[in-house]
Amino acid sequence: MNPIQIDSPRPMGGRKISLASRVWNTPSLLVGGLMFAVLIGLAVFIPFISPYQPSEQNLSAFLQPPSSEHWLGTDQLGRDLFTRLIYAARTDLKIMVLAEIIPFCTGVFLGMLAGYYGKWLNTMISLLTDTLIAFPFYLIVIIVAFASGAGERGIYITFMLVGWIVFARVVKGLSASFREQEWVASAQTLGLPGVRIILRHLLPNVLPQAIVVLMTDMIGLLVAIVTLGYLGIGITPPTPDWGTMIADGRSFITTAWWLSAVPGLAVVYTGIALSLVGDGLADLWRKK
Amino acid sequence: MASNTVLQVEALSLATKSKKLVDNVSFSLGKGESLGLVGESGSGKSLTLRAVLGLLPRGIEQTGGVIKSDVRSAMVFQDPRGALDPLCPVVAQVAEVIYYRQKVGRKASRIQALELLEMLGLPDSLKRLDRYPSQLSGGQCQRIVIAMALACKPGILLCDEPTTALDVTVQRQIIETITSLQRELGFAMVFVTHNLAIAAALCSKLCVMKEGQIVEHDDTLSLLQNPTNPYTRMLLDSVLPLPELEGSEQ
Numbered sequence: 001m002n003p004i005q006i007d008s009p010r011p012m013g014g015r016k017i018s019l020a021s022r023v024w025n026t027p028s029l030l031v032g033g034l035m036f037a038v039l040i041g042l043a044v045f046i047p048f049i050s051p052y053q054p055s056e057q058n059l060s061a062f063l064q065p066p067s068s069e070h071w072l073g074t075d076q077l078g079r080d081l082f083t084r085l086i087y088a089a090r091t092d093l094k095i096m097v098l099a100e101i102i103p104f105c106t107g108v109f110l111g112m113l114a115g116y117y118g119k120w121l122n123t124m125i126s127l128l129t130d131t132l133i134a135f136p137f138y139l140i141v142i143i144v145a146f147a148s149g150a151g152e153r154g155i156y157i158t159f160m161l162v163g164w165i166v167f168a169r170v171v172k173g174l175s176a177s178f179r180e181q182e183w184v185a186s187a188q189t190l191g192l193p194g195v196r197i198i199l200r201h202l203l204p205n206v207l208p209q210a211i212v213v214l215m216t217d218m219i220g221l222l223v224a225i226v227t228l229g230y231l232g233i234g235i236t237p238p239t240p241d242w243g244t245m246i247a248d249g250r251s252f253i254t255t256a257w258w259l260s261a262v263p264g265l266a267v268v269y270t271g272i273a274l275s276l277v278g279d280g281l282a283d284l285w286r287k288k
Numbered sequence: 289m290a291s292n293t294v295l296q297v298e299a300l301s302l303a304t305k306s307k308k309l310v311d312n313v314s315f316s317l318g319k320g321e322s323l324g325l326v327g328e329s330g331s332g333k334s335l336t337l338r339a340v341l342g343l344l345p346r347g348i349e350q351t352g353g354v355i356k357s358d359v360r361s362a363m364v365f366q367d368p369r370g371a372l373d374p375l376c377p378v379v380a381q382v383a384e385v386i387y388y389r390q391k392v393g394r395k396a397s398r399i400q401a402l403e404l405l406e407m408l409g410l411p412d413s414l415k416r417l418d419r420y421p422s423q424l425s426g427g428q429c430q431r432i433v434i435a436m437a438l439a440c441k442p443g444i445l446l447c448d449e450p451t452t453a454l455d456v457t458v459q460r461q462i463i464e465t466i467t468s469l470q471r472e473l474g475f476a477m478v479f480v481t482h483n484l485a486i487a488a489a490l491c492s493k494l495c496v497m498k499e500g501q502i503v504e505h506d507d508t509l510s511l512l513q514n515p516t517n518p519y520t521r522m523l524l525d526s527v528l529p530l531p532e533l534e535g536s537e538q
Contacts, residue, residue, distance in 0.1 A: 076446045180346075182370040188434070189341050189363055190440055200384070204375040 006195050008166050015103025022284055029280020036275035041088045053079040054087035054240045063256050075259055076252060088240040090237075091195055093270070095152055095235075097221045099159040100214060108210050114168065115175025125172065129165045137162065139226055145233045155225055155234065163221070170213050174206045177282075208285040215278025219271045242266055292319045294443050294476045295340065296362070300353035302335055302344065302500075309348065310335050310500045317444065322470065322477040323485030324508070326523065327497035333480045337363070337446050342479070359443025359476075362436075364466075366449040368429035369421050377418035378432045379405065385439040404435045408465060427458035431465065438469065441488075445470070447479045453487065463490060484523050488512060496520045 023029060042049065058078035066073045071079035093136055114125040134138070139160050145154040178184055186196050228234025229243020242263040249259030293318040304309040306400040310332040317323050325333040338344055340355055341363050343396050365371035373381060383401035387394060402415055409430040413419070421429055430450060439443060447466070463486060470477060481487050487494055488510075496504040496519065504517040515521045 183366065183373050184363050185343055186363065186365060186371045186436070187373070189343055190436055191389050192384065193388065196384070196388070201373045201376060205373070 020245065026280045026283050028276045029284060032273050032276025032278075032280055035269065039089060039270060039273065042086050046086040046090070048081065050080065050083040050086070052083040054084050055079065055238045056083075063259075065250060065256070066258070072262055073256065074259060075079060075248065075256075081262060084240045084245060085242075088242045088245060088263065088272075089266065091235060091239055091241050092222060092225055092243075095155055095225055096218055099156050099221060099225075100163065100218055102160050103163030104167055104210070104214055107164035108171050108203075108206065110164065110165060111168040111171025112175045112202050112206060112208075115172040115177075116179055116198055116202060118179070118193070122172070122176075125168060129169055132162055132165050133178050138224070138227070141228065142218065142231070142233065145228055151234075153234055155228065158220065165218070166213060166217050167210055171206050171210055174209055175202055178202060178205055208281070212278045212282045212285075213280065214237070219274050222267060222270060222274075226263075273285060293317065294319050294357060294359045295478070296335070296353045296354075296356040297340065298356070300336065300339060300355060301350045301351045302332070302339055302348055304347055304349075308351075308500060309400075310339070313353070313497075313500075313502055315495055315502070315505065317476050317478060319443075320470075320474045320476055321424070322491040324494045325478060325480045325492055325497060326484055326487045328482060328484065330499075331497040332500040333497045334448050336425065337448050337480050339476060340444075341446055357444065359447070360440055361444040361446055362438070362440050362442035363446040363448060364430070364434050364437050364450040367453050368433045368450075370422040371433045372429060374421055377420060378424065378429075379414055380416070382432060382435045382439055383434050389440040401439065402436070404439060404518060407469075408435050409461075410435075425458075426454050427462060430454060430458075430462055434462075434466065434469075438473070440483035442475055445475050445476060445477045447481075449481050451483075452481070459486075485527050496522055496523065 056079060058074065060078065061070075061074055062076050062078040064070055064074045064078075070082065072085065075081055075084070110125055112241055114122040128148050141158050142159060144158040146152040148157045184197065184201070187201060188194075224245035225234055226241070226246070227239040230247045230248065232244075235241035245263040246260045249256065249261075249263075250261055293316050297316070298314050300310060300313045300453060301308065313332070325336060327333045335344070335348065338356070339350060341361055341507070343363070351419060366502055372378065379398065382404060383394075383398040384402075386392065386400050387397040390397070390400070392400065405414055406412075410428060410431050421432070424432070434450075445466075450466070451462050454462060466477075467490060469475075478490075479490050484508055492508055493505065494504075494508050495502050496511070496517065498519050504511060504515065504520045511520065512524065515524055
């Protein structure tokens, strides 16, 4: 038997509604998640789906329109467009995720430090973010990409340098507002060390918002990767990449428009999927 | 400082850049004593309490006076839900304070936390399930907050209107819990409230504050019987009597 309760618990507790039913009631998360899952699924299983290799040329069947043999047609070297498209997704999505890891962690961490401790740390980090934000983003990207040479490495280095700013700014604001809340003050007066408050209490509270920002930021990063590829300072051929595919199709835009349009649409598709996921996650966490 | 004085506030003044908020406030608190700070909103009673804890809001500074205390103090806040991390299970929050304050192991601190919660009359279900503040009632949250304050074994418990945000029926339970704990553990207490009735029931001494100053300071009984300041009289008159209950209490 339960002991007599002095005052009854609230009937509607936060986590009593199961996570699954909350996800089910967030259509944008479902749709976005499904779209992204389809893309990832294709990227993972493409060797079993397609009989072609991404760089496999067939000069006797170049610039073919979509058919049952080549679902999206072939390019000027007779490579299967669908196969290349999905292999390009592998490259671009992999870089997108990997390039976000370090900036996300540094940004969230620095943001928490600046927001929580304030004072000179805040001034310093604000100064740094404001200076970097004053430069046009693509200017920095192109300079660093040139300096470090084309290819994946340049993208990683660029994003390590500038990618953290977005997260630092958002998390800094959030942390500063949490800092004004009573539970942080309470934890301080009860004698918890600052590190503990930041890692155990502040971090879980800022993380949802940071992840929502991460989703939008990944779209920007993907567009940057594709742009660099298009400009010829990103992924280098023959590695399949949406940016180089768009650039390659330029000369045939009047005769075989799908060569450029399809990778472009793939970028849009990924962008929509990610922003729906971000939107859905924000909804999900708000509902609680 | 007398030998059994745990807290002495002398001529404390607090101000923002442009405005004086608390002016020349002095009081002292003996071991195991309880003192009520009573006054309307904005009279500076909460600020005084926060100054004792060193928890002044940004922009407010101590411009004069001394606060002397040689024991730990801990605070019970007005809004219990706001004083708890919304994303951390409540038992873990209490255990954490014990872990850092009493230097015991993780497991031992959790056991002690559960004992403390039991002492505070919280349901057993907390032992089995991870409960978050949003899943508890206001009264239960306030008990958790009190448990966290007690977990650092304070010599002084500072209560900042701990019952204002709660239902009237729960108010009484919380007050009874605090008094019985005080009897058991012997901590001194400063109790801030705008409710004279609660303060009178809890505290042996009362300070009446108005516009940042203490206008009257006396033993509860003599203050209630013979208020010298017109403001105190006004506060006394504002307590609505319940006719039937008054008869039955005497």
